Amino acid sequence: MALTAEQQQTLVSTNASTPMGELFRRYWIPALLAEELPEPDCPPVRVRLLGEDLVGFCDSEGRYALIDGFCPHRGVSLFFGRNEECGLRCSYHGWKFDVEGRCVDMPSEPEESNFKNKVRIAAYPMIRLGDVLWAYMGPPDARPAPPEIEWATLPAAQVYVSKRLQRTNYLQALEGGIDSSHVSFTHRFSLDDDPLHAGALGNVYLKKDGRPRFEVVESDAGLYIGARRNADDERYYWRITQYLMPWYSIIPPFGEHLIGAHAWVPIDDETCWAWSINYHPLRAITAEEHRVMRSGSGIHCVYKPGTYEPVADASNDYLIDRSAQRAKKSFSGVAGIAMQDASLQESMGPIQDRMKERLGTSDSGIIMARQRLLRAAKALAEDGTPPPGLDPAAQRVRSAALLLPKDVPFQEGAAEALQLRPNTAFVSL
Ligand code: FES
Numbered sequence: 079m080a081l082t083a084e085q086q087q088t089l090v091s092t093n094a095s096t097p098m099g100e101l102f103r104r105y106w107i108p109a110l111l112a113e114e115l116p117e118p119d120c121p122p123v124r125v126r127l128l129g130e131d132l133v134g135f136c137d138s139e140g141r142y143a144l145i146d147g148f149c150p151h152r153g154v155s156l157f158f159g160r161n162e163e164c165g166l167r168c169s170y171h172g173w174k175f176d177v178e179g180r181c182v183d184m185p186s187e188p189e190e191s192n193f194k195n196k197v198r199i200a201a202y203p204m205i206r207l208g209d210v211l212w213a214y215m216g217p218p219d220a221r222p223a224p225p226e227i228e229w230a231t232l233p234a235a236q237v238y239v240s241k242r243l244q245r246t247n248y249l250q251a252l253e254g255g256i257d258s259s260h261v262s263f264t265h266r267f268s269l270d271d272d273p274l275h276a277g278a279l280g281n282v283y284l285k286k287d288g289r290p291r292f293e294v295v296e297s298d299a300g301l302y303i304g305a306r307r308n309a310d311d312e313r314y315y316w317r318i319t320q321y322l323m324p325w326y327s328i329i330p331p332f333g334e335h336l337i338g339a340h341a342w343v344p345i346d347d348e349t350c351w352a353w354s355i356n357y358h359p360l361r362a363i364t365a366e367e368h369r370v371m372r373s374g375s376g377i378h379c380v381y382k383p384g385t386y387e388p389v390a391d392a393s394n395d396y397l398i399d400r401s402a403q404r405a406k407k408s409f410s411g412v413a414g415i416a417m418q419d420a421s422l423q424e425s426m427g428p429i430q431d432r433m434k435e436r437l438g439t440s441d442s443g444i445i446m447a448r449q450r451l452l453r454a455a456k457a458l459a460e461d462g463t464p465p466p467g468l469d470p471a472a473q474r475v476r477s478a479a480l481l482l483p484k485d486v487p488f489q490e491g492a493a494e495a496l497q498l499r500p501n502t503a504f505v506s507l
């Protein structure tokens with residue numbers, strides 16, 4: 079199941095006009111935190127997504143948009159523009175653009191000129207769901223229904239979302255997220271220490287059996303990735319991760335703690351946004367949970383002031399603590415689950431050379447996710463087949479952690495647990 083060089087190239091290239099780039103543009107994309115555009119006519123923000131330089135703004139009527147980052151007149155960055163009276167006005171000669179990319183004013187040209195009607199720039203719709211602004215960068219007539227992955231639909235009080243700059247291609251971040259076997263190693267000692275993981279019965283099985291057997295089954299939107307560990311004589315401990323096209327994962331729960339989820343969104347081919355989400359289907363997030371997540375617990379991190387870049391990074395070796403590593407306080411020596419993952423994934427280089435990798439049986443989820451992405455990109459490019467997972471019904475799924483008798487396949491034993499049934503608890507131990 080090794081990749082060809084061409085397949086590798088296809089998987090990691092997401093600019094416009096590449097097969098994967100065109101596939102990704104068919105989905106709604108988590109683009110900004112709502113806090114980045116807090117109110118109508120607030121300052122615009124620079125946004126780079128899928129290799130495109132854009133500017134995001136919220137107009138006087140509260141409509142959001144991403145538009146071309148540069149003025150078509152003589153190329154000035156619209157980030158320096160004035161956000162006023164339902165449009166973003168370039169600070170050089172005053173050309174003004176609305177949320178649909180139309181040039182609505184051109185004060186530098188003669189009054190009788192109709193030149194402005196001929197000028198239009200790229201503009202992508204953006205909608206707010208909870209604390210996230212989602213953009214759609216594909217063909218207007220193929221725009222799907224808004225996303226219904228569980229965390230996007232819950233009341234804002236039940237969801238905590240953060241984003242972190244990661245200096246890698248999206249694929250190696252995604253592959254880390256669906257690789258359930260590293261949890262027994264990388265995060266081994268954090269499971270008991272971290273306030274959002276501690277105390278779960280599942281931690282015992284996770285640490286006891288570092289050789290999970292994987293069973294991966296296709297779902298409508300992606301994959302069910304089942305990892306089976308020995309529990310006792312009669313039962314297996316199953317952790318079932320959801321992979322949803324094109325870049326989402328839902329982590330199996332730990333006891334009664336908040337559920338974790340991710341999205342890995344390409345900024346360009348060498349950087350991505352690692353979106354980390356915690357949520358609970360039945361209750362608001364507590365003040366204490368907020369506090370620990372803001373201070374870098376769970377799957378979140380601590381930022382350099384005024385940025386979404388983590389304090390621990392390659393320039394300081396992720397603040398690795400060799401004595402903690404030796405004393406078995408941290409398996410990798412890096413503090414925090416998010417930075418444990420980020421440090422290892424960034425250490426592979428911005429784009430891992432997959433021609434050199436040696437995959438084992440525990441990598442079957444990764445192998446199938448790659449195939450799913452490649453197949454969808456090819457089908458879209460060759461005959462316009464709509465990508466999987468756009469139907470909101472296919473997105474209504476859950477991860478699960480449970481014990482099942484050894485002779486029961488997880489697709490049977492966990493069938494109900496894997497369905498999203500609103501206002502019900504998730505299945506976990
Ligand atoms: S460069 Fe923007 S109006 Fe001239």
Ligand SMILES: [Fe+2]
Nearest residue numbers: 254260264419
């Ligand atoms: Fe991890």
